[in-house]
Amino acid sequence: TRDSYQYLKARSSKLIEFEISAPDEVIHVKLNEPLYSWTIENLVKNAIDAMKGKGKLQVEIVKDQKFVHILVSDSGKGIPRHLFNTIFEPGYTSKKRGWGLGLSLAKRIIEDYHKGKIKVKHSEINKGTTMQISLRIL
Numbered sequence: 001t002r003d004s005y006q007y008l009k010a011r012s013s014k015l016i017e018f019e020i021s022a023p024d025e026v027i028h029v030k031l032n033e034p035l036y037s038w039t040i041e042n043l044v045k046n047a048i049d050a051m052k053g054k055g056k057l058q059v060e061i062v063k064d065q066k067f068v069h070i071l072v073s074d075s076g077k078g079i080p081r082h083l084f085n086t087i088f089e090p091g092y093t094s095k096k097r098g099w100g101l102g103l104s105l106a107k108r109i110i111e112d113y114h115k116g117k118i119k120v121k122h123s124e125i126n127k128g129t130t131m132q133i134s135l136r137i138l
Contacts, residue, residue, distance in 0.1 A: 004040040005059050012044075015054040022061035027068045029135040030114060039106045039118075043072040043131050046102065048124055049095065049131065050076025063137070070133040071121065078125040087120070110135075 002022065040059075047057050055075035062069045079087060081083045086092055091118040093100035102116045110133055119130035 001036075001059065001061060004037045004044075008041060008044045013053045016051065017056045019051065019056065019058045020060070021058070022056055027061070027063055028138040029068060031135070032109075032113060035109045035113060039109050039133070040070070042102045042106050043133075047074035047076060047129070047131075050074050050084070051065060052076075055070060055128075060064055060128060066118070067134045067138060068137055070135075071130050072133075073128060073130040075128040078127055079120055079123040079129050080125065084120040084123070088118075100118075 002020065005018070005020050012018070029078070041060070044053060044057065044059075051057070051074050056073075057075075060071040062071065085091075088101075088103050090093040090104040091100040092103075107118050110116045114135055118131065118133050118136040121130040123129040
């Protein structure tokens with residue numbers, strides 16, 4: 001997660017304020033690194049698009065007894081509640097360009113391959129969105 005975060009931060013607009021918070025300990029989960037990294041990249045790029053290249057992007061890693069939760073938050077346009085599940089369907093996009101495959105593929109990578117969960121944790125119109133990935137700790 002830190003590697004993906006650093007990679008994206010170095011290649012993104014300086015108008016985006018990046019922040020990461022994570023425990024110092026290594027958290028072991030079943031992980032395909034390239035697929036997971038692509039998923040984080042997709043969530044971060046979506047967040048940057050939602051902020052139109054300017055705003056605050058936060059990645060937070062929170063551990064509980066059974067799961068590690070990776071939260072990607074932005075200060076962008078937000079997602080209406082009625083679209084929380086629709087955004088993960090193939091072909092759905094709110095962008096002028098794109099195929100609408102990013103979040104549907106992210107969902108398949110996290111849920112089918114990693115046996116985890118991905119969801120919209122919170123969103124408020126014109127205030128931002130928090131996406132959450134949850135993976136079982138080994």
